[in-house]
Amino acid sequence: MDSATDQPPFRSFVFDRWLLQSDGTLMRDGHGVHVPPKELNVLRLLLGSAGTVISKDHLLDTVWPDADATEESLTRCIYALRKLLKDNKDFIATVYGQGYRFTCPVVELDVPSQTRTEAPLLAVLPFRNLHESAALDLQDAMIRQLTTAFGEALRVVPSGLMAAYGQLTDARYLVERLKPDFYLSGRCTLRDDPSQWSIELIRSSDHVLLHGQRLGGVDLGEGLGELTCLVAQRLPGLRPAETGCASYPALVAYLNGLCSVERHTPQSLRDALVQFRYSLQLDDRYAPVWCGVADVWLGQAMLGLCEPGRAMDEAHLAISRALPLDPGSTQTIARLALLTSLRGCEEAAQVLFQRCLSSADQADVHYFHAWHHWYWQRNDLALQSLDKCLSHDANCKRAQSLRVRLALAGDPREAVMMHRAKQGTRHAAPLDSGRRLA
Template identity: 35%
Template sequence: MSQKQDHLASQQFIFGDFVLQADGVLLHRNLQVDIPPKELAVLTALLQASGALISKNELLEKVWLDGDVAQESLCRCIYALRRILCENKTNRYIETVYGKGYRFCRHVAFVSAPPQQARRYTLAILPFRSDAPLEAEVLHTELVQHLSGYAPSHLSVLPASLTRDCQDMDKIMSMVDRLAPDYYLAGQIHRHDESCRLNLELVRTEGHRVLLHDNVQLPPDLPAAALRAHLGRLVVQCVPALQGTPGEVAEFRSMEAAIAYLNGRNDLQQYTPASLKRALALFCQQVSASSREIQPYCCLAECYLSMAQLGLFDQEQAIERAWQLVSKAVELKADHPQALSLLARISSLRGQSVIAETLFRQARLLAPDSIDIYYHYAWHLFLCGKLEEAQHELDCCLGRDPSRIAASILKVWISYCQHDLEEAIALGMRQLNQHGQDHPVLQSNLGLLLAVKGDLAAAAELARRVRDSGNEVGMLAAHNLYIRSRVEGPSAIPAIRSYLRGIDSRHVRTSLLPLVLEIDGVEAAQLYWQTLEKEDYVWLRVWRFDPRLQPLFSGRNMAV
């Protein structure tokens, strides 16, 4: 067992209403739950993987050490484990990735002492065999450069100058004997007409055991970056140094801190005005109580960004506070993927797209399949105007975690910004059914879309439910007034003007643009937009694709 596995095996894992103690005792709401040895071993392996995918073969090797066993035994074990964890359709712990394996899909915290120094691993990338030597040489150089980005995660890649001549068995074995890499990656490129197939093998040097064999069909127009990213994900799945990278599992020194973190994370996930305020208070307490735990800094920064998006906090202050918190997290651990992706998202909001791309590239190297990074990167792509690509990232995020309400809301909004109002409304209705009919943000967004469509009775009913629930605040109040303006027409103008005079516009400045356009016309709205633009108001970029605001730019020389 590796040092990292030794360290993790001594932890208490906290997830949902469960605690897995270091001695293998599983508690559910402080009551011991019977869990057979095989199920315990599978659960421990999934928790240690920190949300990463574990292949079926790897689980079989870790759990069934006494010889060959059929995959049906693992399937039965997973089924029993789901029952032990009281899984149902709305309360999932284990995700099945069909044809590949399993991963743990809930937020996890663990209580521990500081870990020992992790061991470094070495990877040799051999030149791929190909009928086009120049193509193989270019791919070899690019792969070495790309996978060298994993250096902060304790993986060293041998330089291309030391491996590019390893074209035959004698040279390969000579290199292995002299440099002793822990792993080597080999492959062959097959071309047929317009198509291209890449055969890959990742091999553990000790015993020359094949860890992964993969066939990749390459379309003619596949970007080189996409191929490199695919190979990077394969390496991450197989090399221990890269498994369980930080971001999915949070480490704490006390049970109280771990439980407080999970409660705050749950509130953050609910994404309502009340739950975000609770999460803000919890994470503020955690940051004040401990200056060495990274996750509370990241989650508090996420709270500020989320509250600013909903108009519940001074939007400019929110950016500044989030930046300070994430900078502190990166100071504590420079290669923390969630912190890097948050830093990238804030840079993107500030219009620093090149810096954002660089930070996202490093974050995605460290955690290629992170739910948080999918969501943050979708925001970046949306701000850059790449709406279709942003939707793809959100699909990846929601594929991993369908309960990520903030991602669902962003997906609806981007569909609306793509001028697909019917799809946005259908998606909004599905979300309301999935997450609960009383979710105020989902109600408010759907009501707005229905008002834009002209379904005024349904929109007014949703606005009433938001108001009656006491959540008519921030952006939700602005949405309700917009709905009222569409329902009541000119008679709603006095109420809207009264609201505009009394509101603290620092919280909702850009959210007011549709109201200004509705009651004062295009010229007044253009003037307001230009004022915000001159102030370099970063949140302006979030609203530039709103179809309601397109009259501001029609036939005008205005930046969008």
């Protein structure tokens, strides 16, 4: 235990373009800055209580516990820290008559995990009244959609576990074997027509129907969006009150935007930005929406639709809004890690990515990690991360697009074949852009 700060010495913090490592080295843009011991202790206290005021008396008693220090000593420390932070000196604000406050959003790393309520487990059963291959495709699409939409808040049974029991297995037997908390059962209202579904959300403990609804339309994405909204609204305890979206219409707009981002086309990204902006008009305190805005700008940069510098600035602004709302979110930190990398802070970015990869195994984290490796011209590692991403979501369009770009660094003919086989649409990402988006 560090007696000066009363905090574990291994704690490290990321704020804006800075990284305070556990050894006390302050990094900016990959360059280390030495911080003297007293200033380091004051900085750790400020970062650990970012957003709240720390009194002068508390700082003096904690940093100088065995000395009769005066306010002048603390003032000198604050002055020195502001000088070290240079153009970010306003991050340390003086609250006259009270103390000091750190104003920039801070992400704390290496925090011991707290006990969390286990996320509910949901099983999506194979659809009835549909040819086996089509039923499995629809089941996979639903599982991917729900996993992408809710992340760690909802555990979805992988389709591979259900496939082991066969297509014709009795639903009750399947539920008893898998032991989910809830399950979705459905059928196509017209035989072998996957555009119209009838879906039921059922509680497993007593097989009580919680909600039944007809879904689907001409567009599969619209049906999946309706399904996600249904689950978000009806599944008890899915959205914790302290971090959830306060407005159901705002949540619907967010989920529709999420579906559009997943399509990864120029038009779908424009549509997504409209949906996210509408969601923020209704509720601007739901962090995932700000992450969605960042994804739109990053996607536009990847597709060559806007100037990369502007895309990075807009994405960073969005993540800066998300951080104070949900500072420990893997979703937020993964995007912060990529932006940190694209700004040239490779070491700080890798620290952030390691935290994300150790706490969650999600397709988007692996995708952003692949982009990070690609930016630093580590194409072999980028391909490994893309393989992990696609193992979670085989239809991830942006991961497929990046694979094509990486293939261009090798055999162009292989890239063309991959482009035709995996993209298979007229909206594929351009193949002639450079390797680095900076």
